[in-house]
Amino acid sequence: xxxxxxxxxxxxxxxxxxxxxxxxxxxxxxxxxxxxxxxxxxxxxxxxxxxxxxxxxxxxxxxxxxxxxxxxxxxxxxxxxxxxxxxxxxxxxxxxxxxxxxxxxxxxxxxxxxxxxxxxxxxxxxxxxxxxxxxxxxxxxxxxxxxxxxxxxxxxxxxxxxxxxxxxxxxxxxxxxxxxxxxxxxxxxxxxxxxxxxxxxxxxxxxxxxxxxxxxxxxxxxxxxxxxxxxxxxxxxxxxxxxxxxxxxxxxxxxxxxxxxxxxxxxxxxxxxxxxxxxxxxxxxxxxxxxxxxxxxxxxxxxxxxxxxxxxxxxxxxxxxxxxxxxxxxxxxxxxxxxxxxxxxxxxxxxxxxxxxxxxxxxxxxxxxxxxxxxxxxxxxxxxxxxxxxxxxxxxxxxxxxxxxxxxx
Amino acid sequence: xxxxxxxxxxxxxxxxxxxxxxxxxxxxxxxxxxxxxxxxxxxxxxxxxxxxxxxxxxxxxxxxxxxxxxxxxxxxxxxxxxxxxxxxxxxxxxxxxxxxxxxxxxxxxxxxxxxxxxxxxxxxxxxxxxxxxxxxxxxxxxxxxxxxxxxxxxxxxxxxxxxxxxxxxxxxxxxxxxxxxxxxxxxxxxxxxxxxxxxxxxxxxxxxxxxxxxxxxxxxxxxxxxxxxxxxxxxxxxx
Numbered sequence: 001x002x003x004x005x006x007x008x009x010x011x012x013x014x015x016x017x018x019x020x021x022x023x024x025x026x027x028x029x030x031x032x033x034x035x036x037x038x039x040x041x042x043x044x045x046x047x048x049x050x051x052x053x054x055x056x057x058x059x060x061x062x063x064x065x066x067x068x069x070x071x072x073x074x075x076x077x078x079x080x081x082x083x084x085x086x087x088x089x090x091x092x093x094x095x096x097x098x099x100x101x102x103x104x105x106x107x108x109x110x111x112x113x114x115x116x117x118x119x120x121x122x123x124x125x126x127x128x129x130x131x132x133x134x135x136x137x138x139x140x141x142x143x144x145x146x147x148x149x150x151x152x153x154x155x156x157x158x159x160x161x162x163x164x165x166x167x168x169x170x171x172x173x174x175x176x177x178x179x180x181x182x183x184x185x186x187x188x189x190x191x192x193x194x195x196x197x198x199x200x201x202x203x204x205x206x207x208x209x210x211x212x213x214x215x216x217x218x219x220x221x222x223x224x225x226x227x228x229x230x231x232x233x234x235x236x237x238x239x240x241x242x243x244x245x246x247x248x249x250x251x252x253x254x255x256x257x258x259x260x261x262x263x264x265x266x267x268x269x270x271x272x273x274x275x276x277x278x279x280x281x282x283x284x285x286x287x288x289x290x291x292x293x294x295x296x297x298x299x300x301x302x303x304x305x306x307x308x309x310x311x312x313x314x315x316x317x318x319x320x321x322x323x324x325x326x327x328x329x330x331x332x333x334x335x336x337x338x339x340x341x342x343x344x345x346x347x348x349x350x351x352x353x354x355x356x357x358x359x360x361x362x363x364x365x366x367x368x369x370x371x372x373x374x375x376x377x378x379x380x381x382x383x384x385x386x387x388x389x390x391x392x393x394x395x396x397x398x399x400x401x402x403x404x405x406x407x408x409x
Numbered sequence: 410x411x412x413x414x415x416x417x418x419x420x421x422x423x424x425x426x427x428x429x430x431x432x433x434x435x436x437x438x439x440x441x442x443x444x445x446x447x448x449x450x451x452x453x454x455x456x457x458x459x460x461x462x463x464x465x466x467x468x469x470x471x472x473x474x475x476x477x478x479x480x481x482x483x484x485x486x487x488x489x490x491x492x493x494x495x496x497x498x499x500x501x502x503x504x505x506x507x508x509x510x511x512x513x514x515x516x517x518x519x520x521x522x523x524x525x526x527x528x529x530x531x532x533x534x535x536x537x538x539x540x541x542x543x544x545x546x547x548x549x550x551x552x553x554x555x556x557x558x559x560x561x562x563x564x565x566x567x568x569x570x571x572x573x574x575x576x577x578x579x580x581x582x583x584x585x586x587x588x589x590x591x592x593x594x595x596x597x598x599x600x601x602x603x604x605x606x607x608x609x610x611x612x613x614x615x616x617x618x619x620x621x622x623x624x625x626x627x628x629x630x631x632x633x634x635x636x637x638x639x640x641x642x643x644x645x646x647x648x
Contacts (some may be wrong), residue, residue, distance in 0.1 A: 398538065
């Protein structure tokens, strides 16, 4: 696949945003930055860095991306931390804390921090901050997790590290905490040129439908998400069944169930049971890396649903909005930042509400289409990779002017 | 006619900061409003206008929006929404006015409604990074051309931030026109525009039209279309 360059985004984003990126880049060109996370492939952070780092380098910011090393035991601990930050009750032992600290020290011995700015992503490498005293860099901690209701013990353990940073970044204001360091509010972003979001031809979309034995002969309603109780796939089926009473339509529930997640298999079994006897419900248990199929399924849909009971940011909503699809979604988490009720989509609070709004949109295709246009513009301005790039360039400038709210460059 | 001092277009990029302060009900809101930084007040009265150009909501400022959506206090929401920011030339007075509106409402309220957990008002602020653009104007024609080419964030900076945040009391365009061309009438006409009733695209067209002396009925941008549709047609969607 050809290397993506900033120029490739020019026809996609507004001119003023493209110009602003170039203007900001002139001001920070030559700066050195290091990004550290815990995986080079798989997962949202790696997906973002794979695109962001080359773009920043193209603009003259020398970014080095490194990945920490850790044993299976260490990643078991950080998985438990992750769940605890999400608010789950997890048993944390002293041995687990020791494994975490030892891994931080081992990585510190292997890494150098001689850049101007160091950005540490998520809790796994948070302890690298111990190198701050020996470096001249500004240190930033980027939290990609919903930390609105964390387990207090784990949060306090991590907080001892976080407060040593110069600044932090959160996806939404309600993920942030009372911290003595600046906290920046920076949305995550989707990449319009990725396999999951790039434009597709009619024949590409039809090929995917054919592959999954779906005939595009009646309106398609789709929810893309893993089979998880928090995504409420059974609730989506219930909403669809209400809609189906008055409109002949079909439902696609597409996602993956991780093989090591026993709950996922159970949810999938319940979903299959709930869909029994209705040939218009298509349950697609997609393998990992099905981005192209997901893209096509979203584009084939008339309405996209995201009926989560709880959600972090829910970036899959922006993926659908970018494809100019009206989205009917629960008013939870970051979804409320993406769906502006009655403008870019419909926010709902129940199965009945979800069904009603789907019915409304299916019966009013002109309004659905108009909503889709606004949805795409909303994402174009706020949730694309280039906006994230702009924020990072701004962050570099801002870090060197702490406590100023108007910085004249 | 050539200006003694050229108009240099600046632009301001913004990074949003989370203050960590929040309010679950109106009494807390008042206490926080007394303490937050000026930049937080500026942010919350302009955020929806500046950021939701493609999808403006029912209310023009975040306070009104939260009061309606999370507390269900429609009367107060309308009072806050009708606040005309244009009437204020400093944040301190604007802050006090917002507090007064809420306190006045509280004085006759029979209950204090509380937002549910996770739906509190989260105070944010913004850091503006101000940079010089390459656009420079000596004449009014060059100014109109620059205005057309420069991004809307530049317009926002010269028209909104300069006036209220930097304490210039008027917008930068009017000041430059008056100082360099002595055209007080034109400067006053631009200053008299109510920018909060237009999108930034429309405002740019209006300013250019005033300078050129035409009636400004030329907006045809997507933004203008969306804005007009929303103002006139929101009820269709709202049913």
